[in-house]
Amino acid sequence: MAANNATSVEPLLTADGTPLKTSLQRSLRRSKLRATALVLPPLLFLIGLFVLPIGNLLTRSTDDTLINHQLPLTFAMLGQWDRQELPDESLFEAIFLDLTSLNKYLIKDNFATAVDPDDPAWKIQIPKKGPYRDAMIEIAPHWKDAKTWLLIYEIAITAAEATGTEREIKHQQKRAQFKICSMLTPLTNATCSKLYKVLNEWDGVSEPDEALFEALYKDLASANKYLLGKSSTRMNYEKPGFKSLIKKSGRKLKKVNEPPYKEAMIKADKRWGDIGFWHALLAMQKPQTSGYYLNAVDRKWDENREVVMQPEERQVYVMLWWRTFLVSLIVTVGCLLLAYPVAHLLATLPLKYSNLLMICVLMPFWTSLLVRIVAWMIMLQQEGVVNDTLVMLGLPDEHRLPMMYNFTGTIIVMIQILLPFMILPIYSVMKTIPPSYMKAAQNLGAPPSLAFLRVYMPQTLPGIGAGVILVFIVAIGYYITPELVGGKDGRLIGNMVAYHMQKSLNWGLAAAMGSILLAGILILYWIYDKIVGIDNMKLG
Amino acid sequence: MSTEDTFVRFKEVQKSYDGETLVVKNLNLDIERGEFVTMLGPSGSGKTTCLMMLAGFEPATHGEIYLGDRPINAVPPHKRGIGMVFQNYALFPHMTVNENLAFPLEVRKLSKSEIATRTKRALDMVQLGAFGDRRPAQLSGGQQQRVAVARALVFDPDLVLMDEPLGALDKQLREQMQYEIKHIHESLGVTVVYVTHDQSEALTMSNRIAVFDDGVIQQLAPPSDLYERPENAFVAQFIGENNRLMGSVEAIDGKECQVKIDNGEVIRALKVNVDGVGQRATLSLRPERVEVNPEPGKFPNVFDAKVEELIYLGDHIRTRASVCGHDDFIVKIPNASHHASLNEGDTVKFGWSMEDCRALDVSGIH
Numbered sequence: 001m002a003a004n005n006a007t008s009v010e011p012l013l014t015a016d017g018t019p020l021k022t023s024l025q026r027s028l029r030r031s032k033l034r035a036t037a038l039v040l041p042p043l044l045f046l047i048g049l050f051v052l053p054i055g056n057l058l059t060r061s062t063d064d065t066l067i068n069h070q071l072p073l074t075f076a077m078l079g080q081w082d083r084q085e086l087p088d089e090s091l092f093e094a095i096f097l098d099l100t101s102l103n104k105y106l107i108k109d110n111f112a113t114a115v116d117p118d119d120p121a122w123k124i125q126i127p128k129k130g131p132y133r134d135a136m137i138e139i140a141p142h143w144k145d146a147k148t149w150l151l152i153y154e155i156a157i158t159a160a161e162a163t164g165t166e167r168e169i170k171h172q173q174k175r176a177q178f179k180i181c182s183m184l185t186p187l188t189n190a191t192c193s194k195l196y197k198v199l200n201e202w203d204g205v206s207e208p209d210e211a212l213f214e215a216l217y218k219d220l221a222s223a224n225k226y227l228l229g230k231s232s233t234r235m236n237y238e239k240p241g242f243k244s245l246i247k248k249s250g251r252k253l254k255k256v257n258e259p260p261y262k263e264a265m266i267k268a269d270k271r272w273g274d275i276g277f278w279h280a281l282l283a284m285q286k287p288q289t290s291g292y293y294l295n296a297v298d299r300k301w302d303e304n305r306e307v308v309m310q311p312e313e314r315q316v317y318v319m320l321w322w323r324t325f326l327v328s329l330i331v332t333v334g335c336l337l338l339a340y341p342v343a344h345l346l347a348t349l350p351l352k353y354s355n356l357l358m359i360c361v362l363m364p365f366w367t368s369l370l371v372r373i374v375a376w377m378i379m380l381q382q383e384g385v386v387n388d389t390l391v392m393l394g395l396p397d398e399h400r401l402p403m404m405y406n407f408t409g410t411i412i413v414m415i416q417i418l419l420p421f422m423i424l425p426i427y428s429v430m431k432t433i434p435p436s437y438m439k440a441a442q443n444l445g446a447p448p449s450l451a452f453l454r455v456y457m458p459q460t461l462p463g464i465g466a467g468v469i470l471v472f473i474v475a476i477g478y479y480i481t482p483e484l485v486g487g488k489d490g491r492l493i494g495n496m497v498a499y500h501m502q503k504s505l506n507w508g509l510a511a512a513m514g515s516i517l518l519a520g521i522l523i524l525y526w527i528y529d530k531i532v533g534i535d536n537m538k539l540g
Numbered sequence: 541m542s543t544e545d546t547f548v549r550f551k552e553v554q555k556s557y558d559g560e561t562l563v564v565k566n567l568n569l570d571i572e573r574g575e576f577v578t579m580l581g582p583s584g585s586g587k588t589t590c591l592m593m594l595a596g597f598e599p600a601t602h603g604e605i606y607l608g609d610r611p612i613n614a615v616p617p618h619k620r621g622i623g624m625v626f627q628n629y630a631l632f633p634h635m636t637v638n639e640n641l642a643f644p645l646e647v648r649k650l651s652k653s654e655i656a657t658r659t660k661r662a663l664d665m666v667q668l669g670a671f672g673d674r675r676p677a678q679l680s681g682g683q684q685q686r687v688a689v690a691r692a693l694v695f696d697p698d699l700v701l702m703d704e705p706l707g708a709l710d711k712q713l714r715e716q717m718q719y720e721i722k723h724i725h726e727s728l729g730v731t732v733v734y735v736t737h738d739q740s741e742a743l744t745m746s747n748r749i750a751v752f753d754d755g756v757i758q759q760l761a762p763p764s765d766l767y768e769r770p771e772n773a774f775v776a777q778f779i780g781e782n783n784r785l786m787g788s789v790e791a792i793d794g795k796e797c798q799v800k801i802d803n804g805e806v807i808r809a810l811k812v813n814v815d816g817v818g819q820r821a822t823l824s825l826r827p828e829r830v831e832v833n834p835e836p837g838k839f840p841n842v843f844d845a846k847v848e849e850l851i852y853l854g855d856h857i858r859t860r861a862s863v864c865g866h867d868d869f870i871v872k873i874p875n876a877s878h879h880a881s882l883n884e885g886d887t888v889k890f891g892w893s894m895e896d897c898r899a900l901d902v903s904g905i906h
């Protein structure tokens with residue numbers, strides 16, 4: 001008894017005297033470790049292939065840092081502009097320097113709000129044919145110091161000492177050249193080959209000489225050219241024509257050596273005198289932009305930083321969003337109407353027939369998407385099987401129904417392709433409903449139709465919910481089918497995303513549209529959770 | 541027996557699912573108003589099928605079923621007005637208990653207040669008044685079972701069918717529920733057709749039991765008759781324990797017959813289901829009707845027995861002995877102080893009366 005009382009006060013011990021808690025934890029640790037080891041690979045896979053890309057997508061859709069690297073001085077001065085009239089000489093000078101000089105790469109505080117426009121270093125000209133050293137040191141004295149160079153020097157010599165096959169060595173060197181460039185500029189895919197070469201000839205201690213500076217100048221110059229191309233593309237999104245303006249005036253501006261720049265620039269290309277281009281710059285001023293999102297819904301910033309509609313002829317996306325929503329809705333409802341009876345048949349037919357039917361349902365999964373679409377083309381086109389049959393049945397030849405390369409075509413083919421996604425979840429729920437419920441309902445006095453409505457259907461709701469969500473989500477992002485059979489008025493927002501990913505390379509806009517789609521789906525999911533409850537959803 | 545009061549009547553009903561075998565063979569069954577009739581039989585003997593035909597979910601292949609005096613073969617299930625408790629209860633999972641009970645009343649378009657009072661009354665009847673707002677999944681097995689019973693009764697049907705309603709419950713709960721169902725039956729006076737393959741359940745609950753085998757009713761009788769006076773070997777075997785001795789009929793004398801069993805001894809037995817001299821017969825004898833070392837002259841049948849095994853069961857001692865060449869002869873000896881105590885290996889005399897030993901057919905034995 002006494003011993004018992006003692007243990008209730010002091011921590012419980014095991015037979016060998018260790019506290020019970022400790023030995024319990026020890027005994028659990030092993031199984032916890034094993035459990036973690038089992039979960040880790042899929043977790044990493046999920047993060048690597050799902051979370052990271054989506055995170056990347058979200059950042060890309062608002063990222064505007066590149067243009068801020070290109071025009072630091074301009075953006076620093078832009079705040080002082082009254083926006084009503086053409087800017088004065090100081091702003092023209094700023095953009096002239098940003099476009100033509102390399103000073104921004106040398107000056108330390110060269111980004112966004114950190115820029116000090118009064119720093120005289122912005123205006124020092126580096127002679128195009130050299131010597132480079134003195135001018136560059138004058139701009140940024142820290143380049144005189146060997147220590148400044150050490151960082152890129154390390155990269156260069158580590159790569160030079162790399163061992164392995166010839167290919168591996170080459171690869172290492174190339175990577176080092178990229179790396180040096182990304183240290184000096186915001187670009188990750190420009191090569192600093194000249195620097196790499198001369199850095200390897202340098203000892204890392206002696207004062208940097210002209211050769212190093214010349215290489216630095218040349219590499220930066222080519223990087224700048226590359227950056228200019230990219231940022232002028234970005235400017236073009238805000239104001240069409242900006243790219244050609246930069247390209248055309250660029251060559252002429254190289255010959256301009258002294259102020260007044262305003263006059264010289266307008267002379268080089270008279271569009272510099274158009275206030276619209278200057279207003280466009282306002283939208284890119286911050287390192288984060290909502291411009292892509294505005295663009296994705298046919299809106300933009302005006303000169304007073306107010307959101308306005310795009311000009312009539314550039315409005316496409318709102319209409320496409322509505323059409324996408326409409327198509328997804330029609331497809332979802334169509335799938336539901338077709339899938340419900342099929343699923344019911346599948347769940348109630350004797351095994352012999354239901355297996356056969358199941359194969360038919362799954363057949364679309366086993367045939368290539370393209371083959372199916374081509375089959376539909378054969379069926380639905382003007383000279384296709386369906387129209388031929390109708391004509392044979394008496395339809396006037398000139399009234400053949402247009403069912404392909406339009407809205408109708410998109411809907412028909414999408415319903416067929418997405419049907420299994422609706423059938424399977426509904427089927428899997430119906431399969432679990434014993435026939436005794438219907439019997440019980442009839443036994444209690446409900447005619448079959450009422451028994452179906454009040455007893456059977458409510459129990460299939462989890463499957464309907466899952467199917468509807470699944471089909472709608474897949475439909476809303478669909479693009480291959482509309483691309484092939486949609487023609488002009490069957491295109492959806494997914495086609496625009498694909499277009500901007502692959503053709504126009506406006507990834508920011510594509511990412512913004514993708515993000516809007518994602519947000520829309522999450523909202524739908526949330527609404528569904530509120531109404532039906534996610535734990536009520538059965539995916540199979 | 542077709543009296544005025546016949547309420548349910550199967551007339552020459554046959555049923556086949558596949559067109560090759562008959563699951564129910566020529567069923568004739570009359571059930572009186574207010575009766576509690578149990579269909580008892582081994583698995584696959586066609587009990588559920590009969591119930592389903594009565595409820596209207598399976599058409600009879602041949603024959604006619606009457607409810608009252610109305611033939612109901614062409615009446616769809618929802619118009620038959622028969623309550624039913626399903627084996628898995630079939631409570632609608634998406635409705636609360638109250639909604640489940642209200643369902644049959646709503647489809648009958650009763651007023652809201654009427655529905656509320658009836659629902660409450662039915663729930664109180666099964667002592668679940670406080671559980672109306674729960675879902676079936678939130679109830680225990682026994683509670684679900686009660687709800688199922690309440691739902692089958694809430695619309696005041698004249699006939700309630702129950703298909704092994706207690707199959708899923710443990711022994712104690714099953715016994716309690718048997719009592720409650722019996723009680724409800726008595727107080728409401730509804731007619732109940734009950735299906736089970738548990739014989740003690742059938743014996744305790746029913747007015748009459750229909751023993752099914754192979755699609756045929758082997759015997760239809762009140763529980764005591766069924767136990768005391770089985771009409772064929774299958775029923776004797778199926779209901780309660782019984783000793784079986786095989787032999788052939790030597791002589792028949794009125795209601796008595798003499799059967800020569802296979803080791804040569806002759807036993808005098810009650811002639812129940814044997815046709816004539818020379819026929820094979822099964823003798824059926826309840827273990828508790830055998831007396832050990834009876835007074836001489838008390839029984840016509842007295843034989844030597846060698847005690848093989850004794851199993852002490854508290855209130856009685858179960859004794860296995862070899863008698864007449866059968867070494868699986870069971871005798872139940874009441875555990876009374878004055879009684880001769882046996883030892884394994886003893887040789888004693890067993891005796892039994894002519895009436896307790898029933899001469900039956902040989903066919904129904906599987």
Ligand SMILES: Nc1ncnc2c1ncn2[C@@H]1O[C@H](COP(=O)(O)OP(=O)(O)OP(=O)(O)O)[C@@H](O)[C@H]1O
Pocket residue numbers: 557558563581582583584585586587588589590737
């Ligand atoms: N829907 C059906 N289709 C074909 N055969 C069936 C069907 N239902 C039952 N059977 C067959 O009919 C016979 C009788 O079945 P039934 O369900 O009536 O037996 P039961 O007496 O209720 O048995 P249990 O005690 O196991 O419930 C069985 O052999 C069974 O295989």
Ligand SMILES: [Mg+2]
Pocket residue numbers: 587588589703
């Ligand atoms: Mg059954």
